[in-house]
Amino acid sequence: GENVEQHPSTLSVQEGDSAVIKCTYSDSASNYFPWYKQELGKRPQLIIDIRSNVGEKKDQRIAVTLNKTAKHFSLHITETQPEDSAVYFCAATVNDYKLSFGAGTTVTVRA
């Protein structure tokens, strides 16, 4: 099955700086790569996703890039704010509905 590795496991950034989280996947047939955000004590929620026919996607301060050749994808958060503090999970899937998640990155934004 698909194996997703996520780095770093924790990330501390100064408010206003950028944060980057990287994930690698094992199955070259994977074609859908979502990112979920989980605030403390809450449920995971989708924040952005990308499909294998696209190299980059942006939504305001967040962006995701995909390198199919290297089998890795990254989440970029610019101008970080306190409300960006959360656990972020990357995921990958071959068949669109059976997601394999990374272990998560705990992001802390320092004021």
Added chain:
Amino acid sequence: NAGVTQTPKFRVLKTGQSMTLLCAQDMNHEYMYWYRQDPGMGLRLIHYSVGEGTTAKGEVPDGYNVSRLKKQNFLLGLESAAPSQTSVYFCASSQGPGELFFGEGSRLTVL
């Protein structure tokens, strides 16, 4: 709309006891999932269903059973609970490709 609702939210069991977690969704989604979340291990798929009357094993199915007798409900059963099953359990649903909608989670402790 309530979205995805899980009951109970908290439960403490003794080793060897049995219990059932109930997941209900009101979005008419075809796909439903049960994940467990453990520190440093992300979200791991236990079982999933691609439609009423169907179930399939995920990454970590041992010790769990599921049933999907009605489209809106997905039940997760533990026949003989073990301390290794102490975790936070998330149910999710989706309409095929794309976003998973998660429930609020159920925290289970097995003593």
